[in-house]
Amino acid sequence: MIGELDADAVAGYFRGKSILITGSTGFLGKVLVEKILRVQPDVKKLFLLIRAAGVESAKHRVETEVTGREIFQVLKEKHGDRFDDFIQEKVCPLAGDIVYKNLGLDHAKLTELSKGIDIIVNGAATTNFYERYDVAFDTNVMGAKHICEFAKRCNKLKMLLHVSTAYVAGEQEGILPEKPFLLGETLREGVHLDIESELNLIQETRREVEANCYSERVEKRTMKELGLKRTIDSFIIGYAKQALSIFLVDLDLIMDVVPGDMVVNAMMVAMAVHSEDQAQSIYHVTSSLRNPAPYAVLVDSGGRYFLHNPPCSKKNGEPVRLSRMRFFRTLPRFRAYMAVKFRLPLEILRLLNIALFGAFSRRYGELSRKYRYVMHVAELYAPYALFKGCFDDTNTERLRAALKANKEQNKSRGYDFGFDPKSVDWDNYFYSVHIPGVVKYLCD
Known part of the structure; x- marks a missing residue:
């Protein structure tokens, strides 16, 4: 089937299918829902599992966080006054949550759903920058x-697709193959992962917190110290808001980024190719091997973007000229610089504040918060910004090759399923697409 795959075959695969999608309110989830509805209006039903108190609340979240977003503008123009009717016919919000057994659904709904689902796409995940471990x-x-x-x-199930960040690879180096992990395997040799033990650790930590009557704030901090999440967008936001003037990153290292629409295209092609397969297939939808983008590209394009589009001051609305950032290639160098440049003056200010009976309390508090923020972000980013791995995408290249033969034919259909990172000019992408998007939607 792969050798004969074209855009029509991919779009046609979803005709008449009932699909359960988790994580639809997230970035990739919205793109996937929109793409399926746009290229295959004859899809039978999209069931969106939404974290909500009830059905009405779930519907409201879908309307405001999914179908009401700008990405659905093309569909709105296509269907005109019938857009709401089309969405009501094709999209079914379900109030539930994957953290619960049976997805938080009652027995009747669970049974009904299991009899009709053809495809499950699990894209639900927590992507908070600094998440509680539990x-x-x-x-x-x-x-x-x-x-x-x-x-x-699910008796009719033809496909279960699970989406995960490639950075579950940890701090490995070299080329990382597209291979599955067996239950209990870990990234560290000689170490066995026991899910039940991890669950017991969380429960014991919760009991300890409750036994010591810790405040909710302490409980959150305790749980957050067990787990971390990283993203380059926090770096962009911090710079735009003038909260970061220095950062830990080796500008020569390669970051692995892929536009969201390409990820969704790869997901849809993979589903069409592997429908009803019994084997597990792993795909790295990545760019580090085919079209590597060093951090220097992001820094250069970001510098030019904010030079041409400076943020405005909240005080007077005047454009603010941002200073150039200073970068450190290793964590020890960064810590040493921060200690001499900021920590030592802060300690002097603290002692002076005590001697003058709190005369500089506000200033000291403000500078201390900024110092802690920078150190905190740097520690979180270290494994990410200094990551030296490269993701193999041999399996993914096979999917791309199948579509290349029909590239012109695919475009003539009015939709495209391309996901070749070599087609991306990273400097132009960051300057014209990614950074403006971060500023518009995240930098509030």
Whole structure:
């Protein structure tokens, strides 16, 4: 089938299918929902599992966080006054949550759903920059387990697709192959992963917090110290808001980024190719091997973007000229610089504040918060910004090759499923697409 695959075959695969999608309110989820509805209006039904108190609340979240977003503008123009009717016919919000057994659905709904689902796309995950470990575990581990348990109940199921960040690879170096992990395997040799032990650790930590009557704030901090999440967008936001003037990153290292629409295209092609396969297939939808983008490209394009589009001051609305950032290639150098340049003066200010009976309390508090913020972000980013791995995409290249033969024919259909990172000019992408998007939607 791969050798004959074209855009029509991919779009046609979703005709008449009932699809359960988790994580639809997230970035990739919205793109996937829109793409399916746009290229295959004859899809039978999209069931969107939404974290909500009830059905009405779930509908409201879908309307405001999914179908009401700008990405659905093309569909709105296509259907005109019938857009709402079309969405109501094709999209069914379900109030539930993957953190719960049976997805938080009652027995009747679960049974009904399991009889009709053809495809499950599990894209739900916590992507908070600094997440509580128990929350991350419930969603990213137990959530995946609950999805698999539900999948076993679906008699008509043809495909279960799970989406995960490639950076679950940890701090490995070299070329990382597209291979599955067996249950219990870990990234460290000689170490066995026991999910039940991790669950017990969380429960014991919760009991300890409760026994010591810690405040909610302490409980959150305790759980957050067990798990971290990283993203380049926080770096862009920090710079735009003038909260970051220095940062830890080796500008010569390669970051692995792929536009969201390409990821969704690869997801849809993979589903069409592997429908009803019994084997597990792993795809790295990545760019580090085919079209590597060093951090220097992001820094250069970001510098030019904010030079040409300076943020405005909240005080007077005047454009603010941002200073150039200083970068450090290693964590020890960064810590040493921060200690001499900021920590030592802060300590002097603290002692002076004590001697003058709190005369500089506000200033000291403000500078201390900024110092802690920079150190905190740097520590979180270290494994990410200094990552030296490169993701193999041999399997993914086979999918791309199947579509290349029909490239012109695909375009003539009015939709495209391309996901070749070599087609991306990273400097132009960051300057014209990614950074403006971060500023518009995240930098509020």
